[in-house]
Amino acid sequence: MRDDSDDPAALSLRDDRTVGAPVLAALRSADDTAGFGVDIAATLAWAVSVGRARAVERDLVDDWELLASVAARDVTAARILEPHLDALDILDQARRDGHDIELDRVGAGPASSWGVFAAEGAGVRLEAHERRDGWTLTGTKPWCSLAAHVSHALVTAWAGDTRRLFAVDLRADGVSPRPGPWHARGLASVVSAPVDFAAAPAATVGDPGWYLRRTGFARGGVGVAACWWGGAAALRAPLRAAAQRSGADQLSRVHLARVDTALWAARLALADAARSLDAPAPPDPALTAARVRTLVAQAAETALHEADHALGPLPLVADEEHARRAADLQLYLRQHHAERDLARIGGDLADGRGAW
Template sequence: MSVSPPAVCPRLLDRTPPPAASGPAGDPPSAVPQLRALLAEGTADLPAPGSGATPARWAALARWGRTDLSLARLGEGHADAVAILAEAGREPVPGATYGVWAARSGGTGAVLTGGPGSWRLQGRVRFCSGAHGLDRALVVALTADGARVADVALDRAGVHRVPGTWETVGMARSDSVDVELDDVPVGDDALVGGPRWYTARPGFWHGGAGVAAVWLGGAAGVLDDLRTALLETDPDEHRLALFAELHAHLAACDALLSATASEIDDTPAAPHRDAAWTVRAAVELACRRVLDVAPRLAGVAALTRGGPLAGRLADLGVYVRQHHGERDLAALGAAVLATDGDR
């Protein structure tokens, strides 16, 4: 007897999967045109975290991730930049698409030299999503007094995209190449917040937790494809059990995200650092299980005959590595043990 698997219907995710993302034909090299379409429609304008509608914000992020993780990466970056500007009492340039470029891995990262009236950006920044197509980026750069944020127009002289630094199948359309900053002038009015403000503000942790909603959406997209594949067969009890396990993982993460979003709205001035670490850890662990189980559950045919599943798995495997694994878990473990932890 054929038994239909249960529908995936966690709290932030719609019961019915969203339609496939629409964009230029021919698998374009970047998802920026789709981001521009969202901006033109007004659907990229999300409520700020802590504004009383954080669950709605995270539901939108999850919906984007469930549809197209490369688009979601750019959409989340744009929404985060707008929220950062708002937290500093600033407005984005009307109609501009934004990213947040803050990576400092492998000894790289931006440096801001000079002083009032003569600031200059130097250095290489990795993983600059949307590098070839975005209009502006909030670049996080070190100064002698601590990190600062600069709102940079990406058509300025000295902003160089480095070829060959994003050669990947997963998240290819996020266009996350390295960018070399070569003596880029920065006006005083382009600096956002003061020294060390970027990581000291509550929104730093609120935004970090929101990224987990995108991961959740990406994992839910995988389950959507698995459900389609299972409904086309007569799944045995072992496959049904594996599918149910993944469904339960995502439902639990969804409930945790929903609760965390409500906590942030209840006390928006608090950083909720430990809650952010916790929800990121929970979703990352669930995604790891999805990445392990889904190929075995789907089988070779579902992975090799032109459907979206293989691409979704590749995207999710790359994107979820924004979580730093055991390093982040160690920080969470220390915080949980501390008597003054923000739990």
């Protein structure tokens, strides 16, 4: 066990501040992975091994500590790991809900690496068609992260007027990942570009609408927030070092305190959500997820802002690890829709939901 105050790359959401052995094992294996977070193929192989090593019976807090701790080590690595583990969880939940999944149809197995492509975009549409020999996908799916690198993906597509979830082999004939456009400075190697499908074989995962109404949907959304929190938590170390320097003024301590208190509040929100969403019938899971994602996103943005003000331009131009972390986290946070997500929370409250 390890205290998260001693190691910023091992983050705990537990009252006793301990970190489980699986998190420490994943971090040790990350240290043994050449090019971790930089070499996409090597990091994906590591992610597959982490997914295979996870215990079947585990608490939600275990998953979020793992994601946060990996993000504290490297944000890009967490951005690679999170959708792979999310896909495995989705497949497991579909099986528990009694849905048969013909993964043999798309050549998927324990060695597969996974993405989850559920975004929609203006002017493009991915449609699913059922034929005598099974389902196929035709059209374009936007925002497909690492489609040129992962072997398989869970993809939402339109079957008539309803969105359904499908598993697809991204190496199959009829699947063409685009190389861009991708001019990002953050997460530069995690290309998120459209994929074109032309009658590509697919296997159904759940019945129509299952993906969005499943109980694990909210949990997956908070898993992304755990990555944001872990990535931001690593900014405490340079701020603490700045506050400890000889001659440091009170402002350096103010910057450190603002970051610490924001991230501490986000930690409490994540820990509470883990307990709530692990309950057999969690109240308002979607609203819980939206609240936590908002709190964590605000804390991470506070950390980035205060680090810039406290440290100035030097680490952004002279410290490769810090500069990459700041750029990666800034882009990753845009998976949160800011004021639009707040508007949804406000709408729920206005409609009488979410009392506390």
